Amino acid sequence: MSPPVFRFAPSPNGYLHLGHAYSALLNSDRARDAGGRLLLRIEDIDATRCRPEFETAIYEDLAWLDIAWETPVRRQSEHLGKYRAALDRLSALGVVYPAFESRAEIARRVAAREADGPWPRDPDGAPLYPGDGKSLSAGERERLIDIGAPYALRLDMAAACRRAAGLTWNELGAGPDGERGIVPARPEAWGDVILARKETPTSYHLSVVVDDALQGVSEIVRGQDLFHATSVHRLLQILLSLPEPAYHHHRLICDEMGRKLSKSTRATGLRELRAADVTPAGIRRLVGLG
Template identity: 50%
Template sequence: MFVTRFAPSPTGGLHKGHAFSAMLAHDAARAAGGRFLLRIEDTDFTRCRTEHEVAILEDLAWLGLTRDGPVRRQSQHRADYDAALAQLREMGVLYRCFRTRKELMALAGVAPQAGDPIDARAFAGGPPDPADEAERLAAGQPFAWRLSLSAAAAHLGGFDHLDWIEEGEDPGRHTARPEALGDMVLGRKDIGAGYVIASVIDDAAQGVSHVIRGVDLVETTSVQRVLQALLGLPTPVYRHHRLLLAPDGKRLSKRDRAETLAALRDRGVTPADLRQELFG
């Protein structure tokens, strides 16, 4: 059965880009006689808010998008993600990284800006020296769990045999190239597992057959394909769609305060108006 999902994070209001992605997934599921699931990706409890989840449900109802089954909230499945991280640690493909955001940006040769995310490409190191690691652990320093691509490649016999079917902007069979993102963070001492591994576990648990999301996550798919192989999980078909851009050419984002769907409603835009604008 065709099963897809819309998986927003409750860290702010949804905008047109979210609506576009949700509509694509919903319409694809209905056209295939399949299921459209809603998942709330709230692993980062430091940024997620209940009021934003409520707003997401209101936005989807306004758009006329009906979901199948109950909402899955990642905050209710932390034990599943912790178990996956533990399995990867036992395989020897994770290591602790104690570098701060400032240190990582310095390695990348750029000046950190307030609110900017850490680019995984900034990290090209590896596991810390055992003595240094023991000292930092004893001092209670925070750390991130990173996926060691070199260890993962050794465990899997390389990555060239890992692929997925892409039906989106660049259709065909794609081969995993996780090196583009370096040793990605999969979890942190303070907040536990993050999006990259949690979504892999969730897709498998929910029987998702097709992942429909923005083209900005194509590179992340390579890392997730590696995780699927390491954990023995199925690989969905992927459809990465184009991104909606703001007048300045940047992609719409919460960080740049893109106009929310709630604001559109307030100024009289209807769901039909929005659909016409997005799909013509």
């Protein structure tokens, strides 16, 4: 039997904070206790926000925490062809379509619909895509693409869900409401999510399921803020015939106001805490790992 595989997958769009430290340490501890492997993946598909100095800082902070990972490190920007191939497979299933509205146009259309009552929101609180792009004819879509119009490639959620009824996942941690064990997946709550854009052949949802499968990740340990997104990931795994990992969603480290930490929260940044002579053992105590 192969050893279990874990991964820590930060984005180099800022410096790590205590929340990242907790997730990285928990992954490291679980890999050690299970006799498994720990991978580090750099999720750098956002070329406008990701910077080399942040990636370098990730390596420095993790090494300071005495976390060891396997090399080479997988960097998503070096594997765009893999995501494009997965997108082509989904397109062949007829569950992907281009949508040409800008964010401002979508906001206006949602506001117009809300004049007649509340418009549905996804689990993160964002309004669902109104779905106008699906009404375009194939000829009109081709015309807009030919003239260079920007677009997003969206998952036709209704068509996709018809191909994958009764989805669940194995939750080893706990959801925001204490969900454990076999949890029903409800990807329809997200509407027609974006899988790629004209200039980028992938999105978080698509690249994360492709990477986890290609790297053989068997247990995904991450924060509860991604608990509901697991429904979309399970759907994509079924559509792409990818293996099903187990999931372990952990509590979030919050600030004094009870808010999830962000990379702009300097008071909890690992670099700032290191400069204040906090030790790695002190970091463990601060995040409740003892």
